[in-house]
Amino acid sequence: MSYSTIEDSDAEQLAGCLQAGGVAVFPTETVYGICCDPEDEDATQRLYKLKGRPARRACAVMWFALEPALEELEHELVGAEERALRALLPGPVTVLLPNRARRFAAACRTDLSTLGLRVPQLPDAFAALAQVEQPALQTSANMSGEPDARTLDAVPETIREGADVVLDGGELGGTPSTVIDLRDYATTRRWHMLREGAMPGEEAHARLDALR
DSSP, X not given: XXXXXXXXXXXHHHHHHHHTTOOEEEXXXXXXXXXXXXXXXXXXXXXXXHHTOOTTOOOEEEOSSHHHHHHHHTTTOOTTXXXXXXXXXXXXXXXXXXXXXXXXXXXXXXXXXXXXXXXXXXXXXXXXXXXXXXXXXXXXXXOTTSOOOSSXXXXXXXXXXXXXXXXXXXXXXXXXXXXXXXXXXXXXOOOEEEEOOSXXXXXXXXXXXXXX
């Protein structure tokens, strides 16, 4: 990995893009992503068209720091869910939770009962992104079904040219996030790994087993 520094001005550009209903390409600790406002259906349709993503397929909602996410969701989390989130995040994990308030319809698409939550473990070079306080609908910056982008050059040209803001973070890890289903966790303490990715399964097990 060979990161390029994201400056404060880059973070301001990204925040402004989200607020203005735009679409942005940005780096995470895993792969390049593409994002927009998770409440903006017009921006979402534009993002989906750029990526060729099926219209019914949900996207995760990303916060760039954990505390703003927990503050926004505090009245919706129940039982041990917050403890589980603190054990896993920030990190290269996408967590599925009950979407009790039926929010972020543009991101959740046809399944408003489920919220995909992502809070990246920002490397020092990307620390400025933590200034972006609003959430973002996000998915990988590739054509649907094609390999994830580890470098900005690997992001399809049509996506780069179609986005309003493009941030270059250099060379990334290249392995997508691990996906963990916590939708039954509050009542049963059971969870399921739906995809093993950048966080190894044994690490996820260790983090959550430590809460028992």
